[in-house]
Amino acid sequence: MAKTILDFEKPIFELEQKLEEMRKFSDRLDIEKDMVRLEEKVRQLKEEVYKGLTRWQRVQLARHPERPYTLDYIYAMTESFVELHGDRLFRDDKAIVGGLAQLGNHKVVIMGQQKGRDTKSNLYRNFGMMNPEGYRKALRLMKLAEKFNKPVITMLDTPGAFPGIEAEERGQAEAIARNLFEMARLKVPIIVVIIGEGASGGALGIGVGDRILMLENCWYSVISPESCSSILWRSWDYKEQAAEALKLTAPDLLEQGIIDRIIPEPLGGAHKDHKQMADTLKTALIEELDALIKIKPEKLVTARIEKFGKMGVFVE
Amino acid sequence: MPWFRRSKVNISPDTQKRELPDGLWEKCPSCGEIIHKKQLELNLWTCLKCDYHWRIGSKEYISFLLDKNSFKEMDRKMRSADPLEFRDTKKYSDRIAEAIKKLDLYDAVRTGTGKIEGRDVALGCMDFEFIGGSMGSVVGEKLARLIDKAYKDKLPTIIISRSGGARMMEGAYSLMQLAKVSARLTKLAEAGIPYISVLTDPTTGGTTASYAMLGDIHIAEPKALIGFAGPRVIKQTIGKDLPEGFQKSEFLLEKGFIDFISHRKDLRTNIIRVLDLLI
Numbered sequence: 001m002a003k004t005i006l007d008f009e010k011p012i013f014e015l016e017q018k019l020e021e022m023r024k025f026s027d028r029l030d031i032e033k034d035m036v037r038l039e040e041k042v043r044q045l046k047e048e049v050y051k052g053l054t055r056w057q058r059v060q061l062a063r064h065p066e067r068p069y070t071l072d073y074i075y076a077m078t079e080s081f082v083e084l085h086g087d088r089l090f091r092d093d094k095a096i097v098g099g100l101a102q103l104g105n106h107k108v109v110i111m112g113q114q115k116g117r118d119t120k121s122n123l124y125r126n127f128g129m130m131n132p133e134g135y136r137k138a139l140r141l142m143k144l145a146e147k148f149n150k151p152v153i154t155m156l157d158t159p160g161a162f163p164g165i166e167a168e169e170r171g172q173a174e175a176i177a178r179n180l181f182e183m184a185r186l187k188v189p190i191i192v193v194i195i196g197e198g199a200s201g202g203a204l205g206i207g208v209g210d211r212i213l214m215l216e217n218c219w220y221s222v223i224s225p226e227s228c229s230s231i232l233w234r235s236w237d238y239k240e241q242a243a244e245a246l247k248l249t250a251p252d253l254l255e256q257g258i259i260d261r262i263i264p265e266p267l268g269g270a271h272k273d274h275k276q277m278a279d280t281l282k283t284a285l286i287e288e289l290d291a292l293i294k295i296k297p298e299k300l301v302t303a304r305i306e307k308f309g310k311m312g313v314f315v316e
Numbered sequence: 317m318p319w320f321r322r323s324k325v326n327i328s329p330d331t332q333k334r335e336l337p338d339g340l341w342e343k344c345p346s347c348g349e350i351i352h353k354k355q356l357e358l359n360l361w362t363c364l365k366c367d368y369h370w371r372i373g374s375k376e377y378i379s380f381l382l383d384k385n386s387f388k389e390m391d392r393k394m395r396s397a398d399p400l401e402f403r404d405t406k407k408y409s410d411r412i413a414e415a416i417k418k419l420d421l422y423d424a425v426r427t428g429t430g431k432i433e434g435r436d437v438a439l440g441c442m443d444f445e446f447i448g449g450s451m452g453s454v455v456g457e458k459l460a461r462l463i464d465k466a467y468k469d470k471l472p473t474i475i476i477s478r479s480g481g482a483r484m485m486e487g488a489y490s491l492m493q494l495a496k497v498s499a500r501l502t503k504l505a506e507a508g509i510p511y512i513s514v515l516t517d518p519t520t521g522g523t524t525a526s527y528a529m530l531g532d533i534h535i536a537e538p539k540a541l542i543g544f545a546g547p548r549v550i551k552q553t554i555g556k557d558l559p560e561g562f563q564k565s566e567f568l569l570e571k572g573f574i575d576f577i578s579h580r581k582d583l584r585t586n587i588i589r590v591l592d593l594l595i
Contacts, residue, residue: 177527
């Protein structure tokens with residue numbers, strides 16, 4: 001796969017290339033010292049760049065084309081995954097995948113929005129944008145989990161619910177609303193993880209849960225920075241400012257009390273090391289599951305309704 | 317083909333000039349009929365000629381839906397705290413302050429209890445004029461408290477939506493109001509308390525994708541725009557013109573998302589009938 005270099009990563013990439021070239025000659029020339037110095041410089045630069053990421057840069061990382069997607073996590077984290085299809089009403093929405101799986105000692109129902117890697121797979125997955133049947137498929141799987149007393153794990157990664165004629169005809173709004181309502185009162189634990197993009201109602205439609213985790217370089221908000229820019233600034237050019245104004249990164253949302261926990265990513269982003277990322281997430285999920293399965297269903301539901309009830313800031 | 321055929325029945329009138337000089341007359345934006353304000357009010361702000369429904373606010377709905385002087389407002393002065401210190405071309409706090417000053421409202425929903433034909437109800441009604449009827453923390457909290465009150469006192473609940481969706485200027489807080497209000501509605505459902513959602517023009521975005529679509533009964537005003545994505549966004553995405561009447565009340569009725577359409581003049585009677593038959 002061709003490497004994607006984001007603009008702010010260019011200086012690092014250039015130094016790394018230089019280092020690579022030097023390595024080729026290192027047996028013929030005495031440049032050991034220079035190399036050590038350069039390596040140190042690369043390390044420092046990386047730390048500097050990745051620690052000081054702007055909100056827009058994090059949005060870019062969240063959309064990185066080499067970033068792990070839902071199925072990558074499912075395959076890396078679980079054993080004996082059985083994928084289940086369809087909403088039993090209309091059809092199977094390929095923008096969301098889900099099924100039964102074994103995660104450590106836990107049998108779970110796991111699902112998430114699925115993006116594609118290239119044009120063909122992106123068309124197949126509709127770029128991770130769900131239609132109403134996708135939300136209804138998710139709900140069917142959650143009801144299945146409830147019936148067999150299995151915790152639910154959902155992974156959010158979508159640029160939004162699909163805005164199309166057919167989506168409206170089949171009740172995109174009703175499908176999302178129904179999920180918010182049913183997820184609030186589902187009698188099994190729900191863990192939500194934002195693994196990439198969390199765009200508005202399309203993401204929240206599978207995002208109500210007892211614990212909300214978020215990978216370090218993701219975004220989650222009411223609107224994408226681009227759309228926000230186009231509406232409020234009446235131009236597409238203010239996406240950086242919009243990203244800043246929306247305060248949409250994991251650290252922002254932790255401060256706002258909207259998420260519970262940030263899952264650290266490998267230096268440079270989740271795409272730098274898929275395995276390490278999946279291992280970190282798996283460990284966190286098992287910890288959360290261990291705690292959640294001890295709570296009685298009625299208590300779980302009451303606490304979940306209260307949890308969302310506390311979100312919001314106002315003056316009286 | 318004739319050269320001068322009009323593509324539509326009426327050339328759409330200039331809404332800017334709707335306000336006629338002496339302020340006593342209103343021009344119907346749909347058919348152009350000139351109506352005296354008093355007459356318009358008596359007709360509940362619907363056109364005498366073409367039944368066009370004006371976009372009215374909570375004050376007006378309360379005036380004709382509830383029994384006279386029965387409305388007790390809750391949390392009237394709750395207002396936005398601007399938690400993100402949001403600023404686009406203008407500061408959000410300034411937008412809020414201006415809206416409050418201009419409209420004598422503190423946010424985009426009015427909530428309270430009242431009587432309808434002697435029966436106690438909980439009523440929430442949105443005000444589109446307040447930043448596009450957008451839902452932020454205040455709308456979410458006021459509705460959540462209204463539902464709590466309805467749950468405690470076993471009051472049938474009516475929410476009238478007229479909203480562009482979640483409020484951008486409160487970021488993820490606004491988004492979470494969808495979950496907050498929807499979660500709270502589960503309590504009414506478990507207790508068997510009826511919830512009637514009235515959808516008016518326009519009801520879109522996060523408002524439709526939460527409480528507006530979670531009623532036991534969905535009543536829409538005629539020809540209201542109701543949907544998730546706005547027509548402009550859909551048009552941009554698919555690159556095609558949208559079919560006539562798309563996302564209008566009549567379309568939603570046909571597709572199965574609305575129980576019935578009610579002329580504003582029949583809304584009170586219809587709500588009374590539904591409640592009588594449900595309780």
